[in-house]
Amino acid sequence: MRLILASQSPRRREILAKFFDSFDIIPSAVSEDSTAENPVEHAIEVAKRKALDVYTRYGGVVIGADTIVVLDNMILGKPRNKEEAKEMLRSLSGKVHKVITGYCIVREGEEITGYEITEVKFRQLKDEEIEWYVSTGEPLDKAGAYGIQGKGGVLIEWIKGDYYNVVGFPMKIIVELRKLGFKLS
Numbered sequence: 539m540r541l542i543l544a545s546q547s548p549r550r551r552e553i554l555a556k557f558f559d560s561f562d563i564i565p566s567a568v569s570e571d572s573t574a575e576n577p578v579e580h581a582i583e584v585a586k587r588k589a590l591d592v593y594t595r596y597g598g599v600v601i602g603a604d605t606i607v608v609l610d611n612m613i614l615g616k617p618r619n620k621e622e623a624k625e626m627l628r629s630l631s632g633k634v635h636k637v638i639t640g641y642c643i644v645r646e647g648e649e650i651t652g653y654e655i656t657e658v659k660f661r662q663l664k665d666e667e668i669e670w671y672v673s674t675g676e677p678l679d680k681a682g683a684y685g686i687q688g689k690g691g692v693l694i695e696w697i698k699g700d701y702y703n704v705v706g707f708p709m710k711i712i713v714e715l716r717k718l719g720f721k722l723s
Contacts, residue, residue, distance in 0.1 A: 539645075540598035541720060544588045549687065550603060553707040558715070559723040563600075566591040568666060570604065570615075578653050579607045581640025586651060589642040599645040599718065605706040607682025608634040612620070614682045623672050626683040632662040635682070637704045641711050645718060654708035656699030658686070 543554055546565035554561055566588035574580040581604045590603030607614040609629060617623035637656050643650040677683035678692060684690035686697070686704045700708050716722065 539719070540596075541715070542592055542596060542598045544592040544600050544602045547706055548709045549685075549705050553702055554601075557712050557722050558720060561654055564592050564596055564600075566602065577606055577611070577613055577636075577638050578640065580604075580613065581606050581638045582642065582651050582653055583640070585640040586649065589644045589649075593644040596624045599643065599715075599720075601641065601643050601711060601715075603636060603639055603641045603707060603711065605639040605703075607635055607637055609633065609682075613637075616681055617678060617683045620672050620678070623677040623683040624668055627660075627663060627668045627671065627677070630660045630663075630682065630684070630693075632660060634659045637682070639703050639706060639708050641708070641714075643714055643718070644712070650714055652710055652714070654700055654703040654710050655699070656697055656703040656708075658704060659695040659696050660693055661695045665680040667693070685698065698707075 541561040543563050544566045556613040568587045568591045570584050572580040572583045574583050584604035585602040589600045614626050638655050640653045674689050676685055676688050702709050
């Protein structure tokens with residue numbers, strides 16, 4: 539069975555490569571906008587569109603995922619610029635937020651969907667810490683304007699749940715792939 543990751547995220551690729559030797563990367567170009575009523579439905583809807591987009595063109599077993607950062611029921615996407623990144627980081631400072639990844643695995647027309655939620659608490663950040671972190675450029679391509687696996691890890695006080703989910707690829711996906719017969723490397 540051909541395994542396909544419908545994402546261009548280097549973080550998702552790295553995590554999948556820890557567990558499986560062989561897979562293809564075919565990014566989906568679908569919009570990440572959604573009309574869903576709540577953040578969980580939003581993440582699942584986008585993940586499903588990504589997976590189905592690639593599956594209809596290439597077949598195989600396709601994984602789609604969408605990770606969002608949610609603070610007070612508001613989705614914090616990828617910042618458009620440095621100022622927006624600073625605003626997001628200020629809003630997260632000293633607070634607990636949720637990281638939600640929706641996923642969809644499509645195989646032979648069957649869809650396996652699910653989600654993972656991890657709580658993350660930021661330390662109380664000083665303006666100079668925010669300025670430094672934004673100057674690294676790291677927050678500009680990440681939901682919520684931070685990456686826990688990189689320099690952004692210093693911003694975190696604690697997490698409750700799946701660390702890999704915060705990176706963007708929860709372990710539930712690996713478990714589902716094993717159930718489908720993919721062997722771990």
